[in-house]
Amino acid sequence: MKLVKVISTMMVATTLGIVSTTVKPDISAQAETVKSLTKIPKALRGTWYFYYDYKNNAYNYYDHYKITSKKVKVPLVSGGYDTNTIHKFNLKKNSKSHDSLYNLDYGNAHNWMFAYKKGNKYIMEHWASYSTDEKSDFATYRVVKKNYKGKKVTGLQIHYYNSPKGSWSFYSPSKKVAKYLATH
Structure with missing residues (x-):
């Protein structure tokens, strides 16, 4: 029993x-x-500079990103800047058509963008971009350290949505460091 x-x-x-x-x-x-962020992480905030060095001709210039807790000032290829505002984005619910997200995004004064963390990187892009098939084409940001005259400098590495795989641009916290890293 x-x-x-x-x-x-x-x-x-x-x-x-x-x-x-x-x-x-x-x-x-x-x-x-839960992945969608409502604020940009502190590690990414600040003004980040990049120096374009065209072998000492007249077209050398600085570019910069200005990132706050809610906004990102992005340099445009055509010149000037675009300011995007982070807004809560339901990644599962908002997989609408490109046209409807385009109207929500560019149809308002805020230029809404979404952000989420993926590993040690942050993905930040316009709402309208989320409906595309290629999720790997989003702009990717990460904080890294680089050597500057024997010291470690924290900077922002950005992979643009249309750049070749493995191509990262390094934005530094000052113009002086940006110019040194671009020319050495």
Whole structure:
């Protein structure tokens, strides 16, 4: 009789263990909506400079990103700057068509952008970009250290959405460091 009770107790415990592992909620689906950031992390905030050195001709110039807790001032290829405002973005719900996200994004004065963390990188892009098929084409930001005259300098590395894979631009915290790193 004791043997039957022990065996039945083991069977019940085993059954409950199997049921609890199969009925476990899908955590990855829940985490998907939490990824979207409402503020830009402190490590990315500040003014970051990049120096374009065209072998000492008249076209050498500085570019910069100005990043606050809610806004990013982005240099445009055509010249000038565009200011984007971070806004909560439900990554699962907002996979709408490009046209509807384009109207939500560019149709307002804020130029809304989304941001989320992926490993040690931060992805930040316009809302309209999220409906594209190539999620790997988003602008990617990460904080790295580089050597400057024997010292470690913290800087911002940016991979632009249209750059070749592995191509990163290094933005430094000062113009002096930016020019030195570009010319050496």
